[in-house]
Amino acid sequence: MRIIRFLDGEQKWLAAVTDDEQAYRLPQTDFMTLVYQAREQGVSTVQLVESAFKPLNKLTDDWTTLHIVNPIEAPEVWAAGVTYQRSREARNYEATDGKLDATTFYDKVYDAERPEIFFKSTAARTIGPNEAVTLRSDSTWQIPEPELGLVLAADGSIVGYIAGNDMSCRDIEGENPLYLPQAKIWRNSCSIGPAIRLAETVQNPYDLSIICEIYRNGEVVVKSEASTSELNRKLDELVSFLARDNDLFDGTVLLTGTNIVPPNDFTLEPEDRIEISISGIGTLINPVVSNDSNA
Numbered sequence: 440m441r442i443i444r445f446l447d448g449e450q451k452w453l454a455a456v457t458d459d460e461q462a463y464r465l466p467q468t469d470f471m472t473l474v475y476q477a478r479e480q481g482v483s484t485v486q487l488v489e490s491a492f493k494p495l496n497k498l499t500d501d502w503t504t505l506h507i508v509n510p511i512e513a514p515e516v517w518a519a520g521v522t523y524q525r526s527r528e529a530r531n532y533e534a535t536d537g538k539l540d541a542t543t544f545y546d547k548v549y550d551a552e553r554p555e556i557f558f559k560s561t562a563a564r565t566i567g568p569n570e571a572v573t574l575r576s577d578s579t580w581q582i583p584e585p586e587l588g589l590v591l592a593a594d595g596s597i598v599g600y601i602a603g604n605d606m607s608c609r610d611i612e613g614e615n616p617l618y619l620p621q622a623k624i625w626r627n628s629c630s631i632g633p634a635i636r637l638a639e640t641v642q643n644p645y646d647l648s649i650i651c652e653i654y655r656n657g658e659v660v661v662k663s664e665a666s667t668s669e670l671n672r673k674l675d676e677l678v679s680f681l682a683r684d685n686d687l688f689d690g691t692v693l694l695t696g697t698n699i700v701p702p703n704d705f706t707l708e709p710e711d712r713i714e715i716s717i718s719g720i721g722t723l724i725n726p727v728v729s730n731d732s733n734a
Contacts, residue, residue: 441634445505455488462502465491470511471689474598484637509567510635513692518605520555521548522672522696529700533613556681560629568633571728575625578608581707584697585651585715591691595682599635602715602723603694634721647718651699654712665698
């Protein structure tokens with residue numbers, strides 16, 4: 440069961456999309472409202488959603504033709520780093536100028552009890568499906584990082600799963616780890632969507648496929664596939680460290696790291712298109728623009 444949000448005139452509505460691609464308009468306009476109404480009624484979120492499966496609420500048009508917008512306005516987006524071996528290798532390549540001749544702090548954090556968790560984005564910097572991510576003007580080596588995102592309630596419970604793109608500047612991070620915020624946070628450097636998969640409908644979050652395709656001039660120039668089975672951390676473990684001595688806000692998204700990194704000689708260019716697909720969630724599509732064109 441997936442929850443989408445779409446624009447109808449000037450009003451944003453939630454809709455539920457079943458696994459057989461049937462879509463029903465929901466009375467709620469906000470995802471966390473849906474979650475808490477279910478809790479107040481003592482039912483699961485799925486049960487509350489299914490109560491709206493009536494002929495009157497069925498969307499007669501193909502739901503994919505709707506004006507889909509960000510399914511949740513996350514007040515904060517956080518991210519975990521070096522949670523996959525592929526990410527560890529890429530970070531080491533950056534830190535050693537490709538020599539890979541030394542043990543680095545990335546090796547240490549990969550094996551450490553405490554994971555790397557960093558602040559990624561605010562609601563104002565986070566975009567949704569089909570909106571443009573921007574390239575940082577002072578970087579020459581930029582890539583998308585396809586990631587499974589966790590949608591969290593204030594109590595730290597995982598209420599949904601979402602696809603995310605943690606845009607990154609490999610040259611800035613590789614130059615100095617203290618530059619991490621600049622390598623990760625700038626205008627429209629984070630996207631999430633296109634739907635939220637209700638957590639209670641995911642049998643095994645460690646068995647999801649992630650595919651990233653990057654198009655240039657209409658042709659695929661990068662295509663990679665991986666699985667969340669390769670994750671080096673448990674999802675609850677990442678959430679517990681994020682919540683430790685910290686206030687979580689309803690609808691916070693925690694990106695869980697990437698196991699897909701484009702070739703070392705690749706960098707994004709304006710007019711590229713990024714497509715990130717996660718099984719059971721959908722495909723997050725974002726065009727790429729230069730920072731000047733979105734100023």
